[in-house]
Amino acid sequence: MRRCLFQRSIRRGALASLLPLLLCLASRGRADTLPDPASAPPANPPLTLQACRQIALGNQPTIAATRASLQASLDRQAALQNLRVPSCLARDLPIRQKQSALGVTIAQAGIGQAEAETLHGVSVGYLGALYAAQQIRLTDDPESGIRRRLKDLQTLVNDLVSRKQRRDVTLPEHRELVMSFLHTLDGRVQEAQQGKLRALAALREAMGVGPDFVIVLPDRDLPCPRVKPQLNELIALALARRGEMIQSAAFAEVVCLEMDAQASSHRPTMRTFASGSDIHAKPIPSGDLGGVSFRPAIVGPDMPANLTGSRAARVQQAHDYHERAQALTAKTRNLIALEVEDLYRRWVDKTEKAINLEKAYREAWTFSEKIKVSFNKEERGSYPNVDEVLNAGLITTRLQLEWKEAHYQALLALAALERATGEGFVVDFDAAPACEGEGKDSPHNANGKD
Numbered sequence: 036m037r038r039c040l041f042q043r044s045i046r047r048g049a050l051a052s053l054l055p056l057l058l059c060l061a062s063r064g065r066a067d068t069l070p071d072p073a074s075a076p077p078a079n080p081p082l083t084l085q086a087c088r089q090i091a092l093g094n095q096p097t098i099a100a101t102r103a104s105l106q107a108s109l110d111r112q113a114a115l116q117n118l119r120v121p122s123c124l125a126r127d128l129p130i131r132q133k134q135s136a137l138g139v140t141i142a143q144a145g146i147g148q149a150e151a152e153t154l155h156g157v158s159v160g161y162l163g164a165l166y167a168a169q170q171i172r173l174t175d176d177p178e179s180g181i182r183r184r185l186k187d188l189q190t191l192v193n194d195l196v197s198r199k200q201r202r203d204v205t206l207p208e209h210r211e212l213v214m215s216f217l218h219t220l221d222g223r224v225q226e227a228q229q230g231k232l233r234a235l236a237a238l239r240e241a242m243g244v245g246p247d248f249v250i251v252l253p254d255r256d257l258p259c260p261r262v263k264p265q266l267n268e269l270i271a272l273a274l275a276r277r278g279e280m281i282q283s284a285a286f287a288e289v290v291c292l293e294m295d296a297q298a299s300s301h302r303p304t305m306r307t308f309a310s311g312s313d314i315h316a317k318p319i320p321s322g323d324l325g326g327v328s329f330r331p332a333i334v335g336p337d338m339p340a341n342l343t344g345s346r347a348a349r350v351q352q353a354h355d356y357h358e359r360a361q362a363l364t365a366k367t368r369n370l371i372a373l374e375v376e377d378l379y380r381r382w383v384d385k386t387e388k389a390i391n392l393e394k395a396y397r398e399a400w401t402f403s404e405k406i407k408v409s410f411n412k413e414e415r416g417s418y419p420n421v422d423e424v425l426n427a428g429l430i431t432t433r434l435q436l437e438w439k440e441a442h443y444q445a446l447l448a449l450a451a452l453e454r455a456t457g458e459g460f461v462v463d464f465d466a467a468p469a470c471e472g473e474g475k476d477s478p479h480n481a482n483g484k485d
Contacts, residue, residue, distance in 0.1 A: 100149075144279075
């Protein structure tokens with residue numbers, strides 16, 4: 036009977052909640068109910084990277100989950116502290132209370148680790164979207180874009196072919212070659228557009244917002260931060276701040292206390308601290324076998340839920356696990372140092388590559404412009420011919436794209452160094468200006484010349 040009454044009350048509530056919706060649907064199509072375009076909400080303002088990071092810290096479910104784990108550790112600690120059990124019945128209680136306090140430390144470090152990984156995800160998504168948008172502008176800029184240069188070249192070749200002016204050899208095939216360049220460019224634009232959408236989707240996930248959240252990025256090129264991180268300082272920051280380092284050290288202390296706990300009883304079988312928590316849930320640190328960084332996976336912490344044997348035998352087993360925990364701490368330290376150095380070397384490599392490619396591009400651009408000037412003099416049978424003009428332009432474009440790609444990879448390495456140091460090393464990507472001449476592809480414009 037109660038169930039029937041409950042179901043009827045649900046149906047009544049559902050009908051009541053549907054009534055406003057039905058009224059709205061019935062009024063659709065009336066001119067006086069349409070919203071005034073002038074009163075429409077303003078467009079979303081562009082979001083800085085820092086604003087995206089702040090949204091992520093407040094909305095990312097991973098951070099919320101680690102905070103819940105911390106609260107569970109605090110509740111577990113409070114429960115042990117409030118136990119009123121005679122010492123003869125629970126001789127290991129004071130030790131368990133100390134272990135629970137260390138569990139709180141491990142949970143707190145987990146929050147810092149989750150925050151660093153979340154902020155890194157935001158940075159990667161944000162920089163990826165800026166890079167894709169920059170690639171699109173680089174292609175379609177009406178004044179200095181790659182497409183405009185190819186269109187100018189296409190006009191020149193079409194004119195020569197139609198007038199049958201064969202400068203050395205100007206064939207219809209040259210026109211088809213330029214068209215193939217344009218088709219390739221269209222493919223790159225499509226790739227950049229899809230890449231931007233994927234980067235924005237990844238950014239929304241890192242920020243902890245839904246797919247309907249509109250992200251508007253500032254109309255700017257990739258930043259060019261003037262930072263010179265030092266490897267020794269980066270490693271020191273990582274070892275001092277990384278949550279994995281704190282967790283592994285605290286875990287070793289917990290296992291050390293387990294020897295005292297096992298020595299407190301003569302029972303043949305005794306529970307360990309692992310009986311009240313899942314210490315195998317996540318290796319410390321977790322392995323990363325791909326992406327920007329690489330670090331080998333490590334065997335996670337280990338401790339059985341029960342130890343069996345005489346008191347001396349159980350203490351010896353706990354001692355063995357303590358040695359394992361100490362090895363885990365040493366391995367964690369080495370892996371963190373390896374990760375930081377790998378990212379640092381990657382940043383140095385990509386930065387130097389970007390600098391050299393930029394120089395090569397500017398030199399190639401100057402050479403290409405000189406060739407076009409010579410070609411336009413219309414000196415029959417003279418150097419250069421159409422093939423040389425096309426090759427010079429193709430090489431210039433390829434160097435330009437490779438330069439931008441290397442610069443983007445260098446920025447990803449910097450963002451990864453932020454995470455690898457537990458946010459001890461921070462780059463202000465928002466305040467960093469674009470690279471010199473980034474907004475104008477012409478090296479002459481970059482140098483302030485016509």
